[in-house]
Amino acid sequence: MTILETANYLKALDNILILTHVRPDGDTIGCAAALCQALRDLGKTAYLLYNPEITATYEPYAAPYWAEDGYQPDHVISTDIAALSLLPENATSYASRIELAIDHHPSYGDFAPNSCVDPSAAAAGEILYEIIAQMTPITPAIAMPLYVAIATDTGCFVYSNTTARTHRIAAALMAHIDVAQVNKALFRTKSKVRLAMESRMVADMELFDHNRVVVMEIPLRLRQEMHATEADIEELSSLAALVEGTDCGITLRELRPGVIKISVRSGPRVNATEVCARLGGGGHRAAAGATVEGTMEEVKRKILQSVAEVVEHAKC
Numbered sequence: 001m002t003i004l005e006t007a008n009y010l011k012a013l014d015n016i017l018i019l020t021h022v023r024p025d026g027d028t029i030g031c032a033a034a035l036c037q038a039l040r041d042l043g044k045t046a047y048l049l050y051n052p053e054i055t056a057t058y059e060p061y062a063a064p065y066w067a068e069d070g071y072q073p074d075h076v077i078s079t080d081i082a083a084l085s086l087l088p089e090n091a092t093s094y095a096s097r098i099e100l101a102i103d104h105h106p107s108y109g110d111f112a113p114n115s116c117v118d119p120s121a122a123a124a125g126e127i128l129y130e131i132i133a134q135m136t137p138i139t140p141a142i143a144m145p146l147y148v149a150i151a152t153d154t155g156c157f158v159y160s161n162t163t164a165r166t167h168r169i170a171a172a173l174m175a176h177i178d179v180a181q182v183n184k185a186l187f188r189t190k191s192k193v194r195l196a197m198e199s200r201m202v203a204d205m206e207l208f209d210h211n212r213v214v215v216m217e218i219p220l221r222l223r224q225e226m227h228a229t230e231a232d233i234e235e236l237s238s239l240a241a242l243v244e245g246t247d248c249g250i251t252l253r254e255l256r257p258g259v260i261k262i263s264v265r266s267g268p269r270v271n272a273t274e275v276c277a278r279l280g281g282g283g284h285r286a287a288a289g290a291t292v293e294g295t296m297e298e299v300k301r302k303i304l305q306s307v308a309e310v311v312e313h314a315k316c
């Protein structure tokens, strides 16, 4: 559906539940919160389904909108969710009831009968901004979570997904909010534990493929040793992409014994979404992920093999 069709579709609904993805980031939470507020501004009943993996970083944006236990929605919508496999455990019972998906992943799985998907958007927050602007006036309570959505998915407007459109939308949002505090908190502050984790990841990193591919690891024992919280770990996968001379940064995080979350951040030579698709994952061209069973060593072999195949295939 187009932006206008989606806005009109939403305006006709009431009693709505909004779903966010596992390991929720600023985009999925910010989009859901902004949409929920916009729907409430239109006089509708709307809630977010509680996300058990919410971190302290994003909890304040979602807290005013969590549904109470036993809430019975008439309509279910998802924001920034590319596939049903990314639904949190408590959302799986709604999988077949999602009637509208709003997303920006090229790998979007076409799981809902209606969708508004634009892979050229740096964040789903850009799409939500355009939809909401057709529905109701932008207020500070809508602008702040949308700003968080867009700023976090673009690494505060520096990742390669950032476009002139991204900046134009951010500028429009900044007419309603002061962003200095949120920028400091999200992008210029790290916990001591996080800094210590980063130093260990750098000390133990490995280079492959003529030093163009770097692999960093977050084993469970490192997390336990450091007493790291989920907030200490989120977005740690952006670290590997900083290593000079490399154009493919891979982060392997042990979620639980035998289950590894792969994150790939890449330059033009390596298509990250293709690399991860070979292992059942997806994402964007420059940033993608997959969750794979195996030991750290096994998964490292698999992802390096996948990178080699995708690079080789791209040459043909």
Ligand SMILES: [Mn+2]
Residues within 6 Å of the ligand: 027, 028, 080, 104, 122, 123, 124, 153
């Ligand atoms: Mn996103």
